[in-house]
Amino acid sequence: MPGLPAVAFAASQHNGRKTNSDYSVSCLRTEFDISYRSRARDFNTGSLRPACPAGCLLIQANTTFIFPAKTIIGQQRGLSIIQWIYGDRQMNIRAIKYGFYFLTILLFAGAGRAEQVNAADSEMQSLRGQVAELQQQMKDANERHTEEIKLLREEIELLKQNQTGTAKETKTIEPSQPPTAAAGYIEKPQAAASSGFQSSNPDISAIGDFIFHGGPTPRGETPDTIAASKTAKAQLREVEFGFSNPVDPYGRADLILSIERQDNGEYKPDIEEGYFTYTDLPYDLQARFGKFYSVFGKANMFHTHAMPWVDRPNVIRKFFGDEGLNDGGGEISWLVPNPWDNYMQLTFDVQNNGNEAVFAGDQAHSLMYVTHLKNFFDIDKASSIELGESFATGDNANTDGGHRSNVEGLDLTYKWRDPQYGLYKSLTWMNEILFSQKEEGAEDTVNSHGMYSSMEYQFNREWSVFGRYDYTQFPDNSGLHETSYTTGLTFHQSEFMFWRVQFEHTYGENYAGNVNRNEIWLQADFLIGLHPAHQY
Numbered sequence: 001m002p003g004l005p006a007v008a009f010a011a012s013q014h015n016g017r018k019t020n021s022d023y024s025v026s027c028l029r030t031e032f033d034i035s036y037r038s039r040a041r042d043f044n045t046g047s048l049r050p051a052c053p054a055g056c057l058l059i060q061a062n063t064t065f066i067f068p069a070k071t072i073i074g075q076q077r078g079l080s081i082i083q084w085i086y087g088d089r090q091m092n093i094r095a096i097k098y099g100f101y102f103l104t105i106l107l108f109a110g111a112g113r114a115e116q117v118n119a120a121d122s123e124m125q126s127l128r129g130q131v132a133e134l135q136q137q138m139k140d141a142n143e144r145h146t147e148e149i150k151l152l153r154e155e156i157e158l159l160k161q162n163q164t165g166t167a168k169e170t171k172t173i174e175p176s177q178p179p180t181a182a183a184g185y186i187e188k189p190q191a192a193a194s195s196g197f198q199s200s201n202p203d204i205s206a207i208g209d210f211i212f213h214g215g216p217t218p219r220g221e222t223p224d225t226i227a228a229s230k231t232a233k234a235q236l237r238e239v240e241f242g243f244s245n246p247v248d249p250y251g252r253a254d255l256i257l258s259i260e261r262q263d264n265g266e267y268k269p270d271i272e273e274g275y276f277t278y279t280d281l282p283y284d285l286q287a288r289f290g291k292f293y294s295v296f297g298k299a300n301m302f303h304t305h306a307m308p309w310v311d312r313p314n315v316i317r318k319f320f321g322d323e324g325l326n327d328g329g330g331e332i333s334w335l336v337p338n339p340w341d342n343y344m345q346l347t348f349d350v351q352n353n354g355n356e357a358v359f360a361g362d363q364a365h366s367l368m369y370v371t372h373l374k375n376f377f378d379i380d381k382a383s384s385i386e387l388g389e390s391f392a393t394g395d396n397a398n399t400d401g402g403h404r405s406n407v408e409g410l411d412l413t414y415k416w417r418d419p420q421y422g423l424y425k426s427l428t429w430m431n432e433i434l435f436s437q438k439e440e441g442a443e444d445t446v447n448s449h450g451m452y453s454s455m456e457y458q459f460n461r462e463w464s465v466f467g468r469y470d471y472t473q474f475p476d477n478s479g480l481h482e483t484s485y486t487t488g489l490t491f492h493q494s495e496f497m498f499w500r501v502q503f504e505h506t507y508g509e510n511y512a513g514n515v516n517r518n519e520i521w522l523q524a525d526f527l528i529g530l531h532p533a534h535q536y
Contacts, residue, residue: 141420148423155495159530202245205531207305209238215519219512221318235261238304240272242531251278256303272303272326284335294325295333295347295372296390297411297432299452308428308456308466308490310502310521314482315434315450315472319407320357325370325392327352343376353394358405358438358475360395368394383416396438403439405475426458436475448473456490464490474510482508482515496527 212234243255258272275290293301299316301324311317316324329351336344348371353364360366370392378384390409395402411432418425433451440446450472458464468486473479488502500523507516 144421144423202243203530205242205527205529207240207242207528207531208236208526209240209304210524211235211237211310212522213519214521216517218506218517218519221510232261232265237261240303240305242529247276250280251276253277284337285332286334287330287332289330291328292326292331294327294349294351294368294370294392295331296325296370296392296407297372297388297409297434298413298430299432300324305525305527308430308454309468309486309488310500310523311504313432313452313454313468314470314484314506315432315452318357318450318472318482319434319436319475320355325351325355325368327354327368329367340377343374345374345376347372347374355394356397358396358407358436360397363397364395366395368392382419383414386413386415387411388413396440403441405436405438407437408435409433424458424461428454428456430454438475440476446476446478448475448478462492464492466490477511480508480510482506482510488521497525499524 214233237260239259241257244252246252253276254273256271256273257269259267259269261267271291273290273292275288275292277286277288279286281287295301299307299313300320302312312322312324329349331347331349333345333347336346338344349369351368351370353360353366353368355361355368359368370390372388372390375387376384388409388411390407390411392407393404396405409432411430413431414427414429416427431451431453433449435449436447438446438448450470452468452470452472454466454468456464456466466486466488468484470484470486471481473481484504484506486502486504488500491499493499500521502521502523504519504521505517506519509515
């Protein structure tokens with residue numbers, strides 16, 4: 001080890017006796033060089049002491065240590081103190097090495113402990129953040145639930161005010177039965193008591209549909225509408241009156257009257273729907289008779305105020321007319337058992353063949369047959385899918401040769417509603433495609449098709465935005481077609497009124513020639529009274 005300092009030791013006495021000389025020890029590298037100022041002898045034997053064979057530890061340079069002989073442990077004599085203090089050189093090197101190891105272990109242990117402390121602090125901060133987030137979520141949920149409970153209480157009070165008359169009970173009917181009947185089902189009472197079941201006050205409602213239309217009036221959608229009609233810019237398009245109530249323990253009646261504005265400015269009353277429904281048939285069957293919308297697809301069954309748009313999709317108007325498939329007849333529906341335990345409903349309608357778009361219309365002397373299969377299943381707690389297949393057939397206007405029209409349809413509807421914010425966020429994606437085969441001669445059949453795809457997103461309790469794409473051919477002439485893009489915004493002022501603005505761009509070719517028009521609509525609908533829920 002280069003550069004070791006020299007260390008001098010002086011021993012003055014041992015056991016009270018003075019030495020005849022002192023000695024000095026000089027250390028250079030790893031050897032001792034002992035030089036005597038006078039001949040030092042062993043204190044016990046008197047013989048000369050040899051040079052110290054041991055190495056020396058690194059001690060501060062130019063330092064002199066005085067060791068009284070009486071302080072030597074073990075009562076060693078003379079230069080034995082130097083050997084005792086410095087010991088064996090290998091032993092000292094081993095001590096240094098072990099000391100270095102011990103210090104290294106302490107350093108790493110301290111660093112590991114610091115990392116553990118930092119990790120624990122970080123985890124604690126994360127847990128505190130999660131707890132704060134959960135507390136905020138619970139606070140928000142509590143506020144929403146409080147608001148929902150308030151609204152439900154208001155609705156209950158409103159129902160109590162409107163339903164002043166309840167089902168009158170007789171001695172043979174238990175008091176718990178009338179509310180069950182209002183839900184659409186009741187145990188069959190004695191026949192003599194059925195006359196006492198009917199409520200004196202049915203659910204009555206009135207709905208007003210006001211629109212403002214800006215832009216050119218559509219023309220050429222049929223051969224009879226090539227000239228532009230003089231439609232008013234602002235008009236009360238329709239007023240609808242609804243009456244609904246259970247009739248007896250076996251079913252209920254629904255009556256919807258409408259007063260609609262015609263192109264000439266006059267208002268025409270009409271029975272939009274009126275039917276009696278048997279709700280208590282065996283084998284999961286249900287039946288109705290009267291005048292009603294055919295169960296074909298989705299958009300055909302919408303009432304004007306229940307549509308998510310201002311106007312019906314183009315393919316529905318071209319194939320079925322402005323009023324859709326709607327006529328008198330009968331219907332039977334069956335909940336189909338299936339191994340997947342999903343909601344599956346098969347419906348069969350037999351109605352008058354009065355539709356003028358693809359069927360006989362005013363020349364009808366036969367019936368129209370419509371069948372529909374609905375498959376409904378949940379994807380998860382927040383979303384569901386409805387898949388439907390429809391088919392309608394009947395004689396068309398050219399009945400002299402027994403020509404028929406067939407229309408097939410596929411509909412797919414996806415619905416999502418946020419399970420945590422159900423009143424504030426939802427999504428509905430609706431799609432339909434229709435195919436028509438209209439016989440017009442012995443070997444002449446017009447094959448046409450059309451479709452629409454619509455999406456509506458509710459981003460707030462009151463607000464929703466929607467968009468729709470339409471493409472359709474004409475059932476009388478597949479060479480003609482129209483394409484349109486629609487977008488709009490709806491504001492639900494309350495459960496009883498909404499505002500809607502809509503923009504629509506249409507291009508293509510129809511009976512009036514080339515089409516390229518832009519239209520803007522403003523709609524306001526309001527409800528008075530209790531209106532029955534429409535089919536989901």
